[in-house]
Amino acid sequence: MKKLIVSPSPHDENYIKTSTIMLNVIIALLPALAVGCYIFGMRALLLTAVCVTSCVVFEFCCRKLMKRDNTIGDLSAVVTGVILAMNLPVTLPFWMAVVGSFVAIVIVKQLFGGIGQNFANPAITARIVLMLSFPTAMTNWVVPFFYKDGIDAVTGPTPLVSGDASYMDLFLGKVGGCLGETCALALLIGGLYLAARRIISLAAPVGFIGALALLSFIAGDDPLYAILSGGVFLGAFFMATDYATTPITTKGKIVFGLGCGIITFIIRHFGSYPEGVSFSILLMNVLTPYIEQVTRTKIFGAKEDKQQ
Amino acid sequence: MKKLNGIKLNHRKNTENSATVDFPLPSRVKIPMWMNMGAPCQPLVKVGDEVKVGQKIGDTDAPFSVPVHSGVSGKVTAVSDYRTVGGALCKAVEIETDGLQTVSDDVKPPVITDKDSFIKAVRESGSCGLGGAGFPTHIKLNPKTPIDTLVINAAECEPYITADYREMIECPDDVIGGIRLVKEQLGIKSCKLAVEANKPEAIKCFEKMTEEDDSIEIITLPSSYPQGAEKVIIYNSTGRVVMEGQLPADTGVIVLNVSTAAFLYRYIQTGMPLVTRRLTVDGNAVGEPKNVRAVIGTSFREIMEFCKTDIDSVIKLIGGGPMMGMSIPDMDMPVVKTSNALLAIKTYDDRKTSSCIRCGRCVRVCPMGLMPADIDRAYKIKNIDELKQLKVMLCMNCGSCTYVCPANRKLAETNQLAKSIIPRN
Numbered sequence: 001m002k003k004l005i006v007s008p009s010p011h012d013e014n015y016i017k018t019s020t021i022m023l024n025v026i027i028a029l030l031p032a033l034a035v036g037c038y039i040f041g042m043r044a045l046l047l048t049a050v051c052v053t054s055c056v057v058f059e060f061c062c063r064k065l066m067k068r069d070n071t072i073g074d075l076s077a078v079v080t081g082v083i084l085a086m087n088l089p090v091t092l093p094f095w096m097a098v099v100g101s102f103v104a105i106v107i108v109k110q111l112f113g114g115i116g117q118n119f120a121n122p123a124i125t126a127r128i129v130l131m132l133s134f135p136t137a138m139t140n141w142v143v144p145f146f147y148k149d150g151i152d153a154v155t156g157p158t159p160l161v162s163g164d165a166s167y168m169d170l171f172l173g174k175v176g177g178c179l180g181e182t183c184a185l186a187l188l189i190g191g192l193y194l195a196a197r198r199i200i201s202l203a204a205p206v207g208f209i210g211a212l213a214l215l216s217f218i219a220g221d222d223p224l225y226a227i228l229s230g231g232v233f234l235g236a237f238f239m240a241t242d243y244a245t246t247p248i249t250t251k252g253k254i255v256f257g258l259g260c261g262i263i264t265f266i267i268r269h270f271g272s273y274p275e276g277v278s279f280s281i282l283l284m285n286v287l288t289p290y291i292e293q294v295t296r297t298k299i300f301g302a303k304e305d306k307q308q
Numbered sequence: 309m310k311k312l313n314g315i316k317l318n319h320r321k322n323t324e325n326s327a328t329v330d331f332p333l334p335s336r337v338k339i340p341m342w343m344n345m346g347a348p349c350q351p352l353v354k355v356g357d358e359v360k361v362g363q364k365i366g367d368t369d370a371p372f373s374v375p376v377h378s379g380v381s382g383k384v385t386a387v388s389d390y391r392t393v394g395g396a397l398c399k400a401v402e403i404e405t406d407g408l409q410t411v412s413d414d415v416k417p418p419v420i421t422d423k424d425s426f427i428k429a430v431r432e433s434g435s436c437g438l439g440g441a442g443f444p445t446h447i448k449l450n451p452k453t454p455i456d457t458l459v460i461n462a463a464e465c466e467p468y469i470t471a472d473y474r475e476m477i478e479c480p481d482d483v484i485g486g487i488r489l490v491k492e493q494l495g496i497k498s499c500k501l502a503v504e505a506n507k508p509e510a511i512k513c514f515e516k517m518t519e520e521d522d523s524i525e526i527i528t529l530p531s532s533y534p535q536g537a538e539k540v541i542i543y544n545s546t547g548r549v550v551m552e553g554q555l556p557a558d559t560g561v562i563v564l565n566v567s568t569a570a571f572l573y574r575y576i577q578t579g580m581p582l583v584t585r586r587l588t589v590d591g592n593a594v595g596e597p598k599n600v601r602a603v604i605g606t607s608f609r610e611i612m613e614f615c616k617t618d619i620d621s622v623i624k625l626i627g628g629g630p631m632m633g634m635s636i637p638d639m640d641m642p643v644v645k646t647s648n649a650l651l652a653i654k655t656y657d658d659r660k661t662s663s664c665i666r667c668g669r670c671v672r673v674c675p676m677g678l679m680p681a682d683i684d685r686a687y688k689i690k691n692i693d694e695l696k697q698l699k700v701m702l703c704m705n706c707g708s709c710t711y712v713c714p715a716n717r718k719l720a721e722t723n724q725l726a727k728s729i730i731p732r733n
Contacts, residue, residue, distance in 0.1 A: 002619075002620075002622075002639060004622070004623060004624055004625055004635070004636065004637055004638070004639070005623055005624045005635070005656055006635040006636075006637050007624075007635055008635075008718065008720070008721040008724070009630075009631060009632050009633060009634065009635075009705070009707050009720065010630060010631045010632070010707030010708075010710050010711050010720065011624070011626050011630045011631075011633065011635070011651075011653070012317075012467070012630035012631060012711060013659075013710070013711050013712075013713075013716070014711055014712055016669075016712070016714045017659075017714050017716075018662060018665055018714045018715055020714065021665070021667065021714055069662075071662070071663075074662065076665075113663075114663060115662075115663050115665055116663045116664050116665040116666050116715075117663065201668075243665050243666045243667045243668070244665060244666050248666055248668040248671055248679070248681060248682075249668070249671060249679075296679065296682075297671060297674075297677045297678070297679055298677055299676060299677045299678060299699045299702060300312060300539070300543075300549070300675070300676045300677045300702070301539065301549050301550055301551045301552055301554075301676070301702065302551075302552050302699045302702060303551060303552045303553070
């Protein structure tokens with residue numbers, strides 16, 4: 001008798017793989033990365049390469065050491081590497097970037113079980129660790145196009161501190177800052193691409209940016225300046241939409257986004273730190289399991305349980 | 309009105325324009341005694357007996373059951389043990405055909421005087437849900453609660469299958485006749501014939517036929533899977549919600565498959581019980597995809613050969629659609645009452661399962677609004693309270709969650725396993 005394959009239904013699938021999703025995220029990050037290289041020079045590309053390579057190597061070694069399946073093929077380590085690089089100033093020494101990759105991949109991701117299991121965003125946590133460990137190197141902002149003048153890096157304040165950049169410069173990214181966060185336009189293009197491919201939902205970004213703009217407006221700050229400066233667009237579209245560390249339902253994503261916006265505003269307006277995006281996302285990551293508890297889907301035709 | 313989630317599938321209705329072909333009489337048939345939901349039948353014949361077309365060859369006293377009839381005339385050669393696709397054991401009657409197809413004297417139009425005699429006749433017809441689930445029709449048509457709406461399920465939302473569609477195109481009078489018959493006998497006021505939008509020919513045909521009749525409404529449903537699932541089609545055609553633990557009849561609705569309705573009409577006219585069925589034969593190993601009308605008990609292998617299938621290349625056989633159909637373990641298994649399709653597949657991509665990345669696609673597609681990713685986690689640690697809270701019992705195994713999962717997690721399967729560890733009270 002000829003042997004046939006017996007498996008439970010369904011017998012068909014739509015062939016979207018984890019690596020397809022990650023590849024799309026990488027594609028979406030490319031415009032912002034390209035603009036970063038244009039504004040801050042080729043060292044931006046080099047720094048990104050260092051982050052990506054070290055992330056992939058750490059992931060590979062970690063899985064090997066833990067005797068688990070090799071997961072570098074799912075490209076999630078590449079995504080983490082690119083996002084981490086975009087969160088760093090272009091002048092950062094390479095060895096510090098490797099430390100950041102170690103924190104992101106080994107401590108935040110693999111020690112908690114690998115892809116999908118981490119409770120905090122690897123890139124954000126790495127950025128915060130680097131920020132607290134190497135405050136000077138992490139705030140060494142260079143002026144845009146410094147490399148064209150043929151001089152060594154000239155440092156200047158970020159628009160968040162100076163508060164004097166034009167809207168157009170902010171929108172196009174011709175300001176100081178981390179290498180991937182300055183150009184709001186490129187990040188917006190990437191975010192909308194992901195939304196169009198139904199890879200991310202716009203619930204969290206809209207909640208994030210909306211809450212920040214509204215609160216800034218109420219507090220008498222310039223709302224447009226608030227959302228265009230700093231890492232708001234990078235955080236909102238690429239880190240507040242991370243699958244593993246944000247709520248799974250649309251309701252939950254909206255709550256998450258609003259929370260990010262509120263915390264960012266509080267840190268910026270009342271705190272001594274100029275930038276609050278990273279901390280707001282990390283704090284909301286921690287709250288995610290609780291948000292999930294209260295934002296479950298409404299089940300069709302379910303009776304309310306009496307004991308609850 | 310809240311819209312239920314659904315997914316867009318590649319319909320692959322390759323056979324929609326293939327008129328049904330009669331499968332030539334096989335030399336022998338193997339008729340299982342258990343082809344529908346309910347209790348299995350006991351064989352009424354023994355080895356050596358002569359049987360005729362339409363003769364009852366299996367029955368039982370259990371009320372939740374349907375008798376079995378022979379579709380051929382010939383001699384019983386064996387009464388053997390038989391394992392169904394679902395894995396249960398029952399008897400099967402093997403008959404060698406004599407080619408004469410002598411019709412039994414029992415085959416005569418039933419006398420219907422009242423509802424009770426109608427329900428009795430429906431049971432004697434051997435009818436069960438022909439859409440694939442195989443719920444006994446006489447039980448469905450005899451609910452304890454008053455019914456005001458009859459929903460005819462003509463969604464046929466699974467890819468490939470066109471068996472119901474061909475029924476509508478080839479026998480529209482039987483469909484309408486069946487609807488009127490059930491409405492009259494059960495005193496149901498209104499009927500909704502629900503068809504997916506990908507069958508415009510059928511919709512046009514029935515709209516024309518029911519122009520004068522206000523009690524039958526043709527409803528065009530969007531082509532979205534699983535549109536034909538009972539709770540989904542009830543909600544989308546009547547707006548009623550079948551609550552947890554309820555039957556459709558509790559909301560005043562009966563859902564009947566369109567081919568079942570047509571069969572009932574033919575049975576009342578001719579008295580010929582359910583001994584043949586139309587099935588769509590397709591899949592990438594099939595050379596000539598067709599709609600075939602075969603005698604129940606015909607082996608799948610012969611049907612595949614009839615459709616020019618390269619038997620050696622087949623590595624997977626599916627009875628039913630690719631979303632909810634069952635894997636057939638053996639090519640020599642027979643066509644049963646619920647076989648609406650036979651898909652012979654020669655490619656199988658056994659992708660590895662990886663970790664859940666919490667992308668939420670399963671949550672987004674579940675028509676019931678369940679959270680398969682969370683159920684998966686709760687099942688892993690056997691957290692029964694959590695599984696109950698997540699209402700895993702409401703899963704109808706439509707398979708949408710597994711279909712969309714990028715990590716290739718078998719979420720629908722996990723839901724079924726999770727159901728099995730919840731104690732029933």
